[in-house]
Amino acid sequence: MDFNTQKPIFLQIYDLVLEQILNNQLTEGTRIASVREMAANMQVNPNTVQRAYTELQAKGILTQQRGIGYFIGAKAKATALAIRRDEFMRIQLPLIVRQMKTLGITWEELQNVIPVQTGIH
Amino acid sequence: MDFNTQKPIFLQIYDLVLEQILNNQLTEGTRIASVREMAANMQVNPNTVQRAYTELQAKGILTQQRGIGYFIGAKAKATALAIRRDEFMRIQLPLIVRQMKTLGITWEELQNVIPVQTGIH
Amino acid sequence: MDFNTQKPIFLQIYDLVLEQILNNQLTEGTRIASVREMAANMQVNPNTVQRAYTELQAKGILTQQRGIGYFIGAKAKATALAIRRDEFMRIQLPLIVRQMKTLGITWEELQNVIPVQTGIH
Amino acid sequence: MDFNTQKPIFLQIYDLVLEQILNNQLTEGTRIASVREMAANMQVNPNTVQRAYTELQAKGILTQQRGIGYFIGAKAKATALAIRRDEFMRIQLPLIVRQMKTLGITWEELQNVIPVQTGIH
């Protein structure tokens, strides 16, 4: 976890789980670390993890079995992908396009820069 | 101003000024609305405008003449463009690329969606 | 059992037994499944079944014969009905009436909707 | 607030606001008590109020103006009514119907009891 950024910790955990589902590191039906375990792993207060899990549950990514723990829900991967794509297309993309216009950056220019960046990492 | 978003209002003003400079709506050497005027226009607390102006001044976009007001600095347009491009290329672009990868979005797909969005404006 | 609801599992079992008594699926004097059997059937922790049985015993619905098992008590059906009716009339009905008032739902409207719902079962 | 019930306090506050909107005690566009004010009124921790407000905002009942406070949203009344009606019809009504069946309570019986109850209160 990155404690020195603007992004709330609970959101960082939320995103982490989503990403691990998209990466197949967490597969549908498996149990995810308990609130307390995750809190210990992340060096974070259990309440903070709780909040992330609650939001994930509200979106159908996690399901809960009482007294047992949280599990990756069925269709979690599809849902996660849909959520992310929607966010990207609806919120981020328009901002990007608008900014490129005012800055006079073209798509061609962009695609020339990208190979350099992705080649390094 | 959009009061119902997460983006701080002072940042919205900051961005607005930058954009107007890039659009030549504000040209170098002209006087920009006073803190109070701008606050009245925007239906916003003067403190908020003050903060935006202060940050713009720190970046050399605005210059202050005490008792007279704020002026668009020399080279403001070039500076604004440099700031924005740098931000975009160094910070935003890598995030975008990374996200597109995990979401499986291609550049071709993106360019198909964009005309629809930009066609509206 | 429904693990994904807010209703405690032990209460779900409690309700199930009551309902089966009212439906004559469980008749007075018969032996009910042992805690372990029921737990196995329901895919549930024996403690959970135990709790349901204990509460049923406290209300006189079940009687326990040590070393043999639990039995449906004499007058179980009458008791079950009394408990339920009392709960319904004293606790639930006033809440329902109050809510219908604030929502502007009439009894006529309700009875139009119900056939649709009950027609399915 | 009722601290001795099963119903979480934050939900009680949530419901209270919804009810006051339905009662026209809170009208669209007005500012609702700040988190801290409400917390003081209710003798409750600010975090608890915060949670209620956040959920209300997520449902579009409240809107937020940064640094100013929460306001009753446009269409709040209609939304509140829709939420409540949906809950009632989808969740509560089927339970009621099912219970009436097993208890052998008829609608006629019900409507005879109700005038007595509502007459008193």
Place this chain on the structure above:
DNA sequence: GTGGTCTAGACCACT
């Protein structure tokens, strides 16, 4: 002043 987040620690119901 406003809301937003986080921690530490507690208590509770449930399995």
Place this chain on the structure above:
DNA sequence: GTGGTCTAGACCACG
């Protein structure tokens, strides 16, 4: 053991 709620108190960004 599990999660759910709550408190007290703190710190922060924003207006």
